[in-house]
Amino acid sequence: xxxxxxxxxxxxxxxxxxxxxxxxxxxxxxxxxxxxxxxxxxxxxxxxxxxxxxxxxxxxxxxxxxxxxxxxxxxxxxxxxxxxxxxxxxxxxxxxxxxxxxxxxxxxxxxxxxxxxxxxxxxxxxxxxxxxxxxxxxxxxxxxxxxxxxxxxxxxxxxxxxxxxxxxxxxxxxxxxxxxxxxxxxxxxxxxxxxxxxxxxxxxxxxxxxxxxxxxxxxxxxxxxxxxxxxxxxxxxxxxxxxxxxxxxxxxxx
Amino acid sequence: xxxxxxxxxxxxxxxxxxxxxxxxxxxxxxxxxxxxxxxxxxxxxxxxxxxxxxxxxxxxxxxxxxxxxxxxxxxxxxxxxxxxxxxxxxxxxxxxxxxxxxxxxxxxxxxxxxxxxxxxxxxxxxxxxxxxxxxxxxxxxxxxxxxxxxxxxxxxxxxxxxxxxxxxxxxxxxxxxxxxxxxxxxxxxxxxxxxxxxxxxxxxxxxxxxxxxxxxxxxxxxxxxxxxxxxxxxxxxxxxxxxxxxxxxxxxxxxxxxxxxxxxxxxxxxxxxxxxxxxxxxxxxxxxxxxxxxxxxxxxxxxxxxxxxxxxxxxxxxxxxxxxxxxxxxxxxxxxxxxxxxxxxxxxxxxxxxxxxxxxxxxxxxxxxxxxxxxxxxxxxxxxxxxxxxxxxxxxxxxxxxxxxxxxxxxxxxxx
Numbered sequence: 001x002x003x004x005x006x007x008x009x010x011x012x013x014x015x016x017x018x019x020x021x022x023x024x025x026x027x028x029x030x031x032x033x034x035x036x037x038x039x040x041x042x043x044x045x046x047x048x049x050x051x052x053x054x055x056x057x058x059x060x061x062x063x064x065x066x067x068x069x070x071x072x073x074x075x076x077x078x079x080x081x082x083x084x085x086x087x088x089x090x091x092x093x094x095x096x097x098x099x100x101x102x103x104x105x106x107x108x109x110x111x112x113x114x115x116x117x118x119x120x121x122x123x124x125x126x127x128x129x130x131x132x133x134x135x136x137x138x139x140x141x142x143x144x145x146x147x148x149x150x151x152x153x154x155x156x157x158x159x160x161x162x163x164x165x166x167x168x169x170x171x172x173x174x175x176x177x178x179x180x181x182x183x184x185x186x187x188x189x190x191x192x193x194x195x196x197x198x199x200x201x202x203x204x205x206x207x208x209x210x211x212x213x214x215x216x217x218x219x220x221x222x223x224x225x226x227x228x229x230x231x232x233x234x235x236x237x238x239x240x241x242x243x244x245x246x247x248x249x250x251x252x253x254x
Numbered sequence: 255x256x257x258x259x260x261x262x263x264x265x266x267x268x269x270x271x272x273x274x275x276x277x278x279x280x281x282x283x284x285x286x287x288x289x290x291x292x293x294x295x296x297x298x299x300x301x302x303x304x305x306x307x308x309x310x311x312x313x314x315x316x317x318x319x320x321x322x323x324x325x326x327x328x329x330x331x332x333x334x335x336x337x338x339x340x341x342x343x344x345x346x347x348x349x350x351x352x353x354x355x356x357x358x359x360x361x362x363x364x365x366x367x368x369x370x371x372x373x374x375x376x377x378x379x380x381x382x383x384x385x386x387x388x389x390x391x392x393x394x395x396x397x398x399x400x401x402x403x404x405x406x407x408x409x410x411x412x413x414x415x416x417x418x419x420x421x422x423x424x425x426x427x428x429x430x431x432x433x434x435x436x437x438x439x440x441x442x443x444x445x446x447x448x449x450x451x452x453x454x455x456x457x458x459x460x461x462x463x464x465x466x467x468x469x470x471x472x473x474x475x476x477x478x479x480x481x482x483x484x485x486x487x488x489x490x491x492x493x494x495x496x497x498x499x500x501x502x503x504x505x506x507x508x509x510x511x512x513x514x515x516x517x518x519x520x521x522x523x524x525x526x527x528x529x530x531x532x533x534x535x536x537x538x539x540x541x542x543x544x545x546x547x548x549x550x551x552x553x554x555x556x557x558x559x560x561x562x563x564x565x566x567x568x569x570x571x572x573x574x575x576x577x578x579x580x581x582x583x584x585x586x587x588x589x590x591x592x593x594x595x596x597x598x599x600x601x602x603x604x605x606x607x608x609x610x611x612x613x614x615x616x617x618x619x620x621x622x623x624x625x626x627x628x629x630x631x632x633x634x635x636x637x638x639x640x641x642x643x644x645x646x647x648x649x650x651x652x653x654x655x656x657x658x659x660x661x662x663x664x665x666x667x668x669x670x
Contacts, residue, residue, distance in 0.1 A: 159415035162401075166614075199614045221277040225268055225285040227292055233614040235287055235635060236462050243415055 005047070006152045007251045008078035011085045012042060012050035013063055014144035015118070015252070018137045019052055022114050023059040025133045029113050032106065033059060038099065040107065041069035042091070044081050071096030071103060125211065135211045136177050139170065142214050143179040143190035145252070146244045150188040153251075156244040161186040166199030168237045172210040173203055181241060188244075200233035202241075216249065256658055258627040259312040264296040267309060281407075282321055287461075287635045293623035295631075301328030304643040306631075314631040315648045315655075319639035322493055322518035325574075326564055327643025333522045333560040340556035351552035357559050361530060364562055366505040368514060368530035372539060374549045377492035377517035378406025380529040381453065383544050384513045385410065387531070388451030388486035391538035396445050398438060398452045398485075401429040402460035405453060405490050432458035432466055435475040442483050452480055453488040456503035457600065461635050462615070464608060465600030473509040480512075486535070492517040492527070497603045497639070499571055500562075502530075519565075524557035570642040571603070577649065578602030578640045584653045592660035606637040617663065624659035 022029040036054035043049035043065065051066035052059065072095035075081035083089025093100060118141070120134045150160040163183045171178035171194055178194040204210035205228045212218045213229060220242055223229040231238050268285070272278035279285060279296060288294040295308035304327060307313045319325065326333060340353060358371045374380050385397055397410070405411040409423035428445070430437035432454075442449060454476075458466040480487040489511040491503045496519040499506035504514060512535050517527035525548070531539055564570070582598045582605055589596035594617075595610045609618040615634060622634040630652045632638065 154421070155415045157415075158413065162413070197614075201616075219272075219277060221280075221284050221286045222272045225278055225291050225296070226265075226272070230290065231286070232289055232619060233616045234462070235289070235615075243417070246417065 001152045001154075003251070004078040004082055006149070008044060008081045009048050009148045009152055010145055010248075010251050011082060012048050013148050014141050015085065016042075016050055016052060017061040017144060018114050018118065018141060019059045019110065020061055021133070021137050021140060022110070022117065023054075023057070025136060026113065026117065029110055030057065032110050032113070033057065036106070038071065038102065039066055039069045040071045040073065040096075040103070041066050042073050042075070042081065044075045044078055047075075047078055048081075069095065071099045073103075120211075120215075131207060131211060135172065135207050135214070138214045139172065139177060139179060139210065140190075140192065141252075142245055142248065143170065143181060145248045146181060146241055147188045147190045149244050149247050149251075150186065153244075153247050156247050157186070159240045159243050160188060163188075163237055163240045164199065164234050166234065166237070167195040167197070168200040168202070168234070168241060169194045169198040170202045170241075171204070172207055173205055183237065198233060200235065200237040201231065202238050203230040203232075205229065214245075216246070256628040256655065258293075258624075259295075259310070259629070261292070261295055261308070261310050261312070263309040268296045282636075287633070288623075288626075289619040289634060290623050293627040295626075303327045303329075304641055304645065304648050312629070314626070314629055315644070315652055316631045317638040317640070317652075318631055318633060318636070319641050320523060321636070322639050323521070323523045324639075324643075325496065325519035325570060325641050326522045326561060326568075327641060328523070330522055330564070330643070332564050333524070333557050336560035337524055337553050337557040340553045343552070345553045346548060346551045350550040351555070353552045353555045353559065354550065357555045360559050360562050361528060364500060364566070365514065365516075365530055366501040367510050367532060368502070369533040370536050370539070371528045371530045372544075373555065374527045374529070374544075374546055375525050376406070376527055377490070377515060378408050378411065379546065379549075380515040380517065380527045381405040381411065381488075381490055381492070382408050383529050383539075383542065384453065384486075384488045384515055385451060386542045386544065387513060387529075387535060387539045388488060390542050391486055391535060392450040392484060394448050394450035395426045396428055396441075396449045397426060398428045398430060398441055398449055400432045400454045400458060402432070402463065403429075403454055403458065403490075404460070405492075433469045433472055435472060435479065438476060438479055442479060442485070449483065449485050451486040451488050452476060453490055455490045455492075456494045456498065456507055459493060459600055459604065459606065459637050463606075464597065465604075465606040465637055467600070468507055473504075473507050477509045477511075486513060487511040488513045488515065490515045493637075494601070494604065495519055496562075496565055497571060497574055498601055500565055520561065521554050521558040522561040522564075524554035524561075525551075526554035526558050565642070568642055573642045574603040574640045574644075575601075577644045578605060580649055581605070581640065581644075581652065584649065585656055588653055588656045588660060591657075594660060600637055603640045604637045605640075607632075620663050621659050624662045625655050628655045628658055630655040 023033045033054050034057050039053040041051045052061050073091035074094050125131050149156040168181045180191045180195045182189050209228045268278050285291040297309045298306045299309045361371045409419050412419045414421045414424045494503045495516040513531045579602045586596050597608050597610045598605045600606045619634040622632040625632045
């Protein structure tokens with residue numbers, strides 16, 4: 001797949017779902033979405049599609065097409081869709097013209113809030129509340145991105161194909177959050193939470209270590225030797241996930 | 255019961271190292287796959303025989319043998335004496351010393367069916383050279399290798415997707431499963447007249463997986479296919495070389511390669527590797543320009559001559575086999591007494607062990623860690639190495655440590 005196609009899938013399937021965590025974890029976003037009742041569809045014809053639904057103060061995202069979205073936004077190409085995620089492109093509305101003011105104002109505001117948490121600065125990370133949300137979203141984005149890249153990015157596919165099957169848990173100590181990456185014949189899926197019998201474990205000492213590891217600010221080999229990151233079990237799974245994680249910045253700039 | 259070791263000095267020095275060295279300790283010596291790393295030493299201070307002492311003063315019976323180079327024992331006097339004598343004469347000079355020719359003659363008279371030798375420093379130097387020779391000799395590009403087989407860290411030897419390796423680097427490599435001659439036949443059919451070489455280790459010794467000996471007739475069939483299709487047969491004997499048979503592992507398994515790569519045990523720790531070949535390969539080898547700054551150093555050559563002499567004198571391969579068998583049987587029985595099933599695969603001189611009660615390897619990692627912090631240096635991911643220096647006393651102490659470690663891991667919940 002070409003760069004634009006991979007990036008479009010990352011935007012829709014790895015980045016967009018952060019709205020769920022944002023509404024759940026950030027009071028500002030929760031207040032914004034409190035009374036929203038709307039479903040927005042994003043789709044590239046014969047390409048990736050995803051929807052975002054706000055209802056009852058919560059946000060739900062999903063891959064594919066929703067049966068009855070209130071707003072349907074079409075993109076002529078993956079590049080067109082990616083441009084919107086970079087605030088450089090405008091989608092083509094196919095349904096929900098009356099909701100366009102909502103899209104321009106409210107939805108735009110909440111995506112800016114998401115961007116605020118996904119693009120940290122050193123100063124922002126000094127705030128523990130900010131760091132908590134940023135790290136959670138970074139962990140989830142990374143897990144979903146690994147799943148996307150294992151099926152789309154040529155380099156990631158090459159290594160994922162040699163992975164042993166089974167669940168691998170990535171957890172921030174002491175009490176989470178955690179994600180489980182499940183490998184089945186080279187295909188990787190991500191679930192929030194931890195598996196009770198993982199084939200491989202990657203444990204990050206604390207939130208700060210997780211943040212630095214996931215943002216590639218520390219070398220994993222050194223962090224493991226120093227005990228900041230602990231690994232156990234099928235290490236080849238962890239090695240491969242590390243290779244795929246390192247592909248994320250090739251597409252998504254922090 | 256043994257008091258478990260602690261590693262304050264190792265940790266302190268690692269922190270210092272991490273500030274100035276990528277990964278702190280890089281490559282196959284990285285502590286990262288030593289699980290859990292807090293049970294392992296990071297830096298060694300000194301060694302003798304089959305034991306080394308770390309910078310915290312902890313002594314270990316060494317089952318990694320520097321990951322292979324140590325074969326006769328650390329600080330083995332006859333080898334060191336030969337090296338020092340050469341050092342007094344000269345080491346890295348503007349012409350090679352006579353010792354180079356002497357070593358080639360020694361190797362040619364030792365290794366079955368090989369007529370010449372060429373020296374370098376590391377295993378990867380000579381596997382890469384072997385591929386170039388095969389390509390020049392055949393005028394072809396493709397190289398068939400075994401999936402999971404290790405031949406060094408040159409880009410061609412790694413797979414696409416690993417850091418710094420491009421798709422083009424690995425484009426001419428075709429990977430097939432071990433012990434699968436039909437897969438090799440299929441590749442030869444798919445790429446008629448395009449396969450330059452077949453490279454494999456004498457038996458399959460991947461990391462994190464059981465090791466596999468060649469199936470009955472495997473090498474003979476591979477050899478026959480190579481001959482029929484004009485493919486250069488390359489044996490990577492870097493890890494196994496001289497541990498299975500002083501004549502080379504191809505002699506042990508009964509076949510004739512065109513090129514054989516040696517390193518590790520050849521110099522008992524002195525840096526030298528060798529590509530050996532048949533007369534038919536000699537002119538192709540002569541045409542390929544290949545060299546390195548230290549490839550003519552005389553000291554490692556003198557050490558290699560002494561190592562070969564000593565390995566022959568004491569019949570090192572037989573000694574390692576005997577010790578390896580006793581170690582295997584003792585550990586399996588110790589595990590059984592504690593209710594565990596310990597699987598030992600590969601050759602007894604280079605065993606790969608795995609507690610099969612837990613497929614995730616976590617239990618095995620825990621046991622290896624507990625053994626190590628009691629004085630038996632065991633890794634959980636890589637085959638071990640036995641040396642001719644391991645003694646009955648080492649064996650008895652190793653089994654004692656293994657017993658204690660099984661008691662410590664007890665009735666682990668990971669055991670099914």
